[in-house]
Amino acid sequence: MLSSGRTHLRSHRGVNALIPLLLLAAFSLAPLVYANHAVIFQMMAFMVLAQGVNLLYGFTGYLPFGYVGFFGIGAYGMGIGIELFHLPGLAALLVGALFAVVIALILSPLLRLSGAYFAISSLAASEVLYNIVANPALTHITNGPYGESLVQSYHPLTSYVAMVVLLVLTTVLVIVIKNTPFGRALLAIREDPVSAEMAGIAVVRTRTTVWILSALIGGLTGAIFGWHLSVFYPSTVFDLSISILAIVFTLFGGGGTAIGPILGSVVLYGLYNAIGISAPQYFELIYGLLIVLLVLFLPGGVVSLLQRRGSYVP
């Protein structure tokens, strides 16, 4: 069983290695081809977020509806790093990451909940974070309702490169997890936690590890995103639609794979912009219909079409 898994990994090593390389090449070259760098940057950000959601939802079955909480707290960690601690941009990123991890640790009891309770509770947690960050009582730390302005550290090129690096690292991480015993342990937990526990898998520790990794990814994305925006209000970085887009992208591509969230983000975010630019008045309607049809007719995502035929999907 285990050895067949090993050969499996070896036989697909080429394909697996190709994905991050392809991403690196595509997003390094894209700015030369396409002038709207904000679109490319946001596509990357959503890819990373979708991978973060994928790590949690695809591998453990927990749907983090409030994933934007990590994103927002990452952006604010960045803001605090720059404004309060006067750190340079790259060092402030670490503050954002640290904040997200601390929040994940505090919220880890949520993992005791299942199904919709977890999803909605994580949403509630992100609303709590939003209300705390935006509260006037915290004006001296977060600038409260007045929003953050990091213009003195604004550096779009560095933040772009940082996002490319984060995207590649996250993708590598997902591929590694998917192809190692750790990933198979996660999938076993997703299928049946009780049997997994009996088979000697440390269910709680494994879940918590993934939860923190996923929070770290969300926090770093938020930090880089906040840096790239450089002027933002609490409502901008705690916007629930960020969570929802990341979830829909993951779902559309297919969870539990490395390529699914990437495919989902490319196709749907591309479509999102195409509709937004060409038929903006019907945007919400088209997007809503698309989501409904997707869930009804392709609940396993695009990759499920290939998996059904027995193909290996990285």
Next chain:
Amino acid sequence: MNSRKHSAMIVGLSAAMLAGTLAGCGTSTSAAPPTKNISDITIGTLYAGSGAYATSSLPEYAGLKFWASQADKSGGVFVKALNKKVPIKIVAYNDQSSATTATSLYSQLISVNHVNVLVADFGSVLTSVAVPVAEENKMVLFDQSGTGTTFFTPNNPYIVLTSLPNSGLWPDSLAQYLIGQHYSRVAILYDTNDFDQSQEQTLVSKLKAAGITPVYNSGVPTSTSSYSVLLNNISHANPQAVIEFGYPNNDISFLQALKASGAQYKMVFTVFPGQLPTLFTTSDGPSSINNIYTYPAPPLISHAHVNYGMNSSQFIAAYKKATGQSTNFLNIAGYNTGLIIQKTLETANSLSQLSLRHAVSRFSGTIETLDGKFQINSEGAQTGETLPVGKFTTNSAGKVSVDLLTPLS
């Protein structure tokens, strides 16, 4: 073997899709066209077709479009740099009230559409993300109504606030009026957002300077929709004047709850009836704003010395004729942005962005539009167009009139 072929296929497919999407969005990396053979001036802007800001964003956008259509009727606007009249073309995208979406759309306007003039969407949240993008791309941002406190900095020449003074300046007249009336018991209820809280801070500091400490002062979340308990708490403080700073939805709910509570105060002030009176009268009848104090804005008031563009009554008539709609303040704000752009193009020696910005500084303080005197400080923030205090009177037939209580500067 078969499976490997498939995985290769997926990778190939995704690579093709990535390339396709990037290409599909339009591949124009060409530099901005040379200025000399320009056939029209493109103005790029965003509007919120849905979501929280749609109520305000759409009428403002309608005002800007109205200005462009008026300009084009007479063959366009005179552009000094080209020494001829040039038609106006508006490129606009729908950001659906999402600041994230707005970021990529502003970038689209600048880097793909290469617009000559960049105009922000309504309000601070949707304007905020444009500020660094405009500065980075060295585009002047014509900020219509984003009065955020962090936007205006000494080192950034790439922003001009066109149609409203900074919200921190709004309560000047209000404070002056309260002090003049010797109201010593003032209650303030404000929403904890940039726009409202900055007004509360100004008002409180001005009142304190006059020796008045509010008897009640509370911030509530912007999403607050029920005011009964808050009003009951206010009544316990026994104020003479009750000031509520909110957004339109808050003002509607607040005034409804006030009416239902039956409480009477010498003065009740809210912000938006002065800008959007019909929003209030259509939802809760004309009596809902009777005797309410507000900042009356055009068209409720009209500036007498308009020396640029239409005056209020001309605008109301022309706008009705063109669109079939009656005018509200946001239409005028959008139209006023157009006028400022028009004056800028008439004044600037070249179409370079810095030249546009210098032109704005040159005519600052010299023109008076239907929105009042246009005057900016060195950071681009609006200091003219001040808002007076007025009081509504409505009769049962629905006729709304307003009495000015502080001078219209």
Next chain:
Amino acid sequence: MLEYSIVAGILFGVFFGFMALGLNLIFGVMQVVNLAHGDFVVLGGYLAVIAYSAGHINPVVSLVGAFVLFFVIAFALYFPVIPRLTRSKDPEMLSLILFFGLSQIIEALDVIGFGNNPRSLPLAIMGAAPWHFLGQSYQMAWVITAIVSLVMIGATYLFLYYTRIGYAARAIMGSREEAAASGLPVAQTSAIIFGVGIGLAAMAGVLSPFMIGSVDPSTGLGLTTIAFAIVVIGSLGNPLGSVLGGLVYGVSVMLMQTYFSSWSDLVPYLLLLIIVLAKPSGLLGKGVRNA
């Protein structure tokens, strides 16, 4: 101030308990999270506003119309959507996404049909004279709204406990498999409960302009999250739980507005987190949930 906050909180909370009732029923019976719940409430609000402004129809009359209309709409919506969803691998999670899509569609249609401006009703249609109680006066609209909400909650209770469909619905909430095994008409009951749940949401919507001031297309999502908080605070599948959840929510919000006003938005979310972590089965729960 304290008494006023508590009494007003009770009136407010009863309405919110009613507003959450439909969500509770649908989630209990179908394990489907109707994220479009708030949008159906908003649609009910539009119905009341339009009926009043176009035909001077009193909202109390609109209540009946709203229930019938939205029961029919939801019943028709059930068949192409829910069975397909419940057959999928992870219906609970997928329902979140699907109904989010539906919520977007409704919002878009709201904008097309009714515009973006907030719409409201004059509170005076519910009586202009205030209600005096313990030396304080409360607005009549709130009192009437709370009474109507209580009556409807009572009616739902009777429906669940004294009709065949209600009995079947409660059995399905207990265990879908057992209910099916004992020959109860699971599909038919689910379809009816889906209709009832959304019909109740629309009825709450008719009353909503009196409680939340106005409705606009973007009001929905906020109402959905509050409703879900109330359902979790109370407990699943129990209409009395919704009332209790609503009361806890209403009174806490009003006390918060009185003593820590800027934090009042935090209330439903913080309550929800405290409840799910301390007593995951809700205040009235009897261990129905495997958390």
